[in-house]
Amino acid sequence: MRATTRTYLAASLLTAVGIVSFAAAEAAPSSKGSIPSDAFSGNSIKIEKVPDFIVAYNRSGEVAGYVKKEDLFDKDGKHHERPIIVLDETLTRPKGRMVPGRGFVSLGVRDDDVPKFETIDEDEEAVDIDGSK
Numbered sequence: 001m002r003a004t005t006r007t008y009l010a011a012s013l014l015t016a017v018g019i020v021s022f023a024a025a026e027a028a029p030s031s032k033g034s035i036p037s038d039a040f041s042g043n044s045i046k047i048e049k050v051p052d053f054i055v056a057y058n059r060s061g062e063v064a065g066y067v068k069k070e071d072l073f074d075k076d077g078k079h080h081e082r083p084i085i086v087l088d089e090t091l092t093r094p095k096g097r098m099v100p101g102r103g104f105v106s107l108g109v110r111d112d113d114v115p116k117f118e119t120i121d122e123d124e125e126a127v128d129i130d131g132s133k
Contacts, residue, residue: 032052033054035050044076045079053066056098064096065089066089067087072084099114102117
């Protein structure tokens with residue numbers, strides 16, 4: 001086989017692989033949305049029922065963006081307690097992050113500039129999430 005024929009064959013094969021890869025990516029788009037109620041099972045979650053990108057809300061209850069399933073849960077469905085990047089509607093650009101105890105924090109805002117959530121203790125007295133009053 002001549003060198004030019006092998007070059008054209010290799011280029012054609014790479015093009016075909018690229019087209020097939022692109023078609024496969026188009027055929028299986030990432031799912032996004034809320035976690036369905038049937039995904040909850042006691043104190044665990046059925047990870048296979050969770051969309052690839054989970055809707056994230058800000059403190060006002062509006063959609064802030066989406067978080068990756070694997071950033072929020074491990075493969076066994078256990079929740080990670082760490083800041084998580086929040087992506088925009090296109091799932092390509094960061095908008096901010098979800099911070100434990102604070103919720104959504106926009107890009108350019110320091111975590112400490114967002115107040116901690118308040119919780120109610122047994123005596124119905126408001127306390128910060130870390131237990132301080």
